[in-house]
Amino acid sequence: NAGVTQTPKFRVLKTGQSMTLLCAQDMNHEYMYWYRQDPGMGLRLIHYSVGEGTTAKGEVPDGYNVSRLKKQNFLLGLESAAPSQTSVYFCASRENGQGTPSQHFGDGTRLSIL
Amino acid sequence: GENVEQHPSTLSVQEGDSAVIKCTYSDSASNYFPWYKQELGKRPQLIIDIRSNVGEKKDQRIAVTLNKTAKHFSLHITETQPEDSAVYFCAAKIPGTASKLTFGTGTRLQVTL
Numbered sequence: 001n002a003g004v005t006q007t008p009k010f011r012v013l014k015t016g017q018s019m020t021l022l023c024a025q026d027m028n029h030e031y032m033y034w035y036r037q038d039p040g041m042g043l044r045l046i047h048y049s050v051g052e053g054t055t056a057k058g059e060v061p062d063g064y065n066v067s068r069l070k071k072q073n074f075l076l077g078l079e080s081a082a083p084s085q086t087s088v089y090f091c092a093s094r095e096n097g098q099g100t101p102s103q104h105f106g107d108g109t110r111l112s113i114l
Numbered sequence: 115g116e117n118v119e120q121h122p123s124t125l126s127v128q129e130g131d132s133a134v135i136k137c138t139y140s141d142s143a144s145n146y147f148p149w150y151k152q153e154l155g156k157r158p159q160l161i162i163d164i165r166s167n168v169g170e171k172k173d174q175r176i177a178v179t180l181n182k183t184a185k186h187f188s189l190h191i192t193e194t195q196p197e198d199s200a201v202y203f204c205a206a207k208i209p210g211t212a213s214k215l216t217f218g219t220g221t222r223l224q225v226t227l
Contacts (some may be wrong), residue, residue, distance in 0.1 A: 039218060040123075042120075043215075045214060045215075058214070090158070102148055106157060107156070
């Protein structure tokens with residue numbers, strides 16, 4: 001049981017390049033989230049999903065797209081990377097139903113845009 | 115939407131002393147308040163949480179208190195140890211929002227020998 005796994009762990013891109021970050025969870029969680037973490041700004045929600053085939057915008061969605069084709073995977077895409085997207089990206093998932101709404105985080109992806 | 119403010123941004127205490135981190139939230143409907151600890155280069159990890167129907171919760175050396183009237187909640191760490199050094203984040207959740215969390219900006223706690 002690996003929990004929440006993010007790939008890659010590090011990546012350097014040039015401005016204008018595209019890439020996809022992968023988040024996979026093996027806990028059968030319905031809800032999944034993508035955050036970015038910048039110094040002094042905490043964690044900000046980019047997009048989230050409440051189940052397979054669904055996605056919704058969070059607090060800072062501009063410049064990102066997401067897909068949830070399979071329940072266990074949540075992909076975050078950058079179509080045309082910009083230096084302002086240099087950040088650490090965290091994926092999280094939460095338990096189903098009416099249980100504790102705590103979120104479980106992956107190890108993060110450190111992304112630099114030159 | 116919800117807004118969460120967290121203070122202080124940095125906190126230095128001597129080993130064995132207590133540490134208190136405070137957060138305020140704006141939406142009185144918020145009903146769940148977790149605290150996360152993030153060590154350098156690691157993932158945020160849940161250390162304690164509290165629901166709005168409870169005023170206080172303890173787990174060994176850590177405790178969280180909630181004042182719904184004032185819309186603030188606090189993390190208390192007693193008998194601090196060097197391994198408590200990390201960044202701590204508070205968060206709040208509004209019901210019916212797909213369990214979205216709004217995070218505070220974090221507190222860097224340093225425990226000195």
